[in-house]
Amino acid sequence: MGKEKWEPVLNWYFEEEKENAEKFLFSAVRAGCTCCNEDFYVQREKEYTYYTVHILLDGYGFFRIAGREYFLKKGDIFLITPGQAHMYCSRLESKPVLLWAELCGGSCREIFSRFSAVGGYALQNMGTEKIRDKLLCLLLNRKNREENKGNRYEESAEIYDFLMCLLEMAENIKKRPSDAFVQAAEYIDRNFTENISIQKLAESLHISQGYLNRLFRNGMGVSPVKYITMKRMEYACYLLCTTELSCEKISEAVGMYDNAYFYRIFRRVMRMTPVQYRKQGREEDEEIS
Numbered sequence: 001m002g003k004e005k006w007e008p009v010l011n012w013y014f015e016e017e018k019e020n021a022e023k024f025l026f027s028a029v030r031a032g033c034t035c036c037n038e039d040f041y042v043q044r045e046k047e048y049t050y051y052t053v054h055i056l057l058d059g060y061g062f063f064r065i066a067g068r069e070y071f072l073k074k075g076d077i078f079l080i081t082p083g084q085a086h087m088y089c090s091r092l093e094s095k096p097v098l099l100w101a102e103l104c105g106g107s108c109r110e111i112f113s114r115f116s117a118v119g120g121y122a123l124q125n126m127g128t129e130k131i132r133d134k135l136l137c138l139l140l141n142r143k144n145r146e147e148n149k150g151n152r153y154e155e156s157a158e159i160y161d162f163l164m165c166l167l168e169m170a171e172n173i174k175k176r177p178s179d180a181f182v183q184a185a186e187y188i189d190r191n192f193t194e195n196i197s198i199q200k201l202a203e204s205l206h207i208s209q210g211y212l213n214r215l216f217r218n219g220m221g222v223s224p225v226k227y228i229t230m231k232r233m234e235y236a237c238y239l240l241c242t243t244e245l246s247c248e249k250i251s252e253a254v255g256m257y258d259n260a261y262f263y264r265i266f267r268r269v270m271r272m273t274p275v276q277y278r279k280q281g282r283e284e285d286e287e288i289s
Contacts, residue, residue: 006057006099008123009033009139024105024152026159031101031139033057040096044282050102051079051112053166054088055132058221060230062270063088064124064281067105069237070122071230072096074221077123077131077166081112087200091269092226103159111163115170123170127219131169134162180205181215184224192231198224232256233269234269240274241281 013032029050036059060181061072063087072078072088080086090096115121138158141289145155184201201224202212216224232254239250266274 003268006033006097006136009136010097010145011035012139013141014142021162024156025107026105026163027102027152028114028138028142028155029102029104031135031142033097033099033136036090036096038090038093038095038096040260041087043087044085046054046083046085048080048084048086049082050104051082051104051108052100053135054078054080055099055128055135057097058130058215059090059094060092060222061088061094061096062091064237065121067242068121069234069241070124072122072124073227073230075128075132075219077128079112079115079121079123084263099132099139101135101138101159103163105156107160111167114167123166128169131162131166134158134165135197138162142241158219180207180212181219184212184215185224187226188224188228188231192228193235193253195255196228229265230268233266236262236274237270237277237281240278250274 001151010033011032013030014028015030021120056072056074056076058074058186060074063070063072063078063086065080065084070078071077071091078088104113138155141158142155145152183205187201188196198212199209202209205212207215216222216227220227222230227282236250236254239245239253243250245253247263248259251257251259254262256262263274272280
């Protein structure tokens with residue numbers, strides 16, 4: 001999906017009273033398409049009350065919820081449920097573009113509980129064009145309804161259709177076709193702590209290194225090398241928050257044996273040192289508990 005498809009709603013959003021929204025089985029309290037700044041940062045406590053879907057249309061981000069950290073890239077989807085403290089922000093000096101919707105309604109809880117069972121809080125490394133188009137269509141229809149007084153019951157049905165397509169995609173993650181791109185991404189997911197040769201990985205898939213690079217850039221918006229770095233930083237964040245390992249041990253655990261290089265990359269990606277990240281993560285955990 002090119003920029004021309006979401007340009008009509010870029011930096012546009014709608015908002016309505018929750019009391020009005022809760023009259024329907026599914027309703028959007030707020031939804032929009034936002035081009036964020038490089039210093040974009042959102043942090044909410046567990047009092048947050050909405051079921052929220054975000055789709056990253058462009059750029060890179062970082063998402064933390066329920067003790068998990070996710071690096072986000074173009075095409076990734078991340079979900080938030082009520083009662084969960086969370087944080088998300090831009091990363092890698094990018095200006096992420098987010099398509100998002102804060103939902104409520106009597107049937108949201110049941111559907112989102114099924115997401116937790118099959119996919120967790122982030123859906124990554126899969127084709128999300130159909131899902132993006134449905135949420136974009138919902139936004140465009142709402143924009144037209146505000147001008148023409150459209151039917152809100154139709155919108156409730158559209159949200160239900162959107163969520164069911166999203167759930168179907170999440171449930172079929174393990175049934176995805178095993179093409180070269182998926183095989184390469186899954187190999188990196190399993191082995192990012194090792195010294196991965198992109199050339200040898202491409203050869204094992206019987207494709208050229210240049211073609212593998214194009215597959216990643218088209219599918220994720222990043223090169224295989226940058227994807228490995230993102231996975232390593234994601235794991236480093238997890239170890240910093242859940243263990244007492246030294247930064248030197250963590251750099252080795254994620255596959256980066258030059259501690260100074262690890263420190264430099266972590267600081268560039270996370271905009272803080274590993275020590276600062278560990279301190280911040282523990283302060284947030286104390287606030288939640």
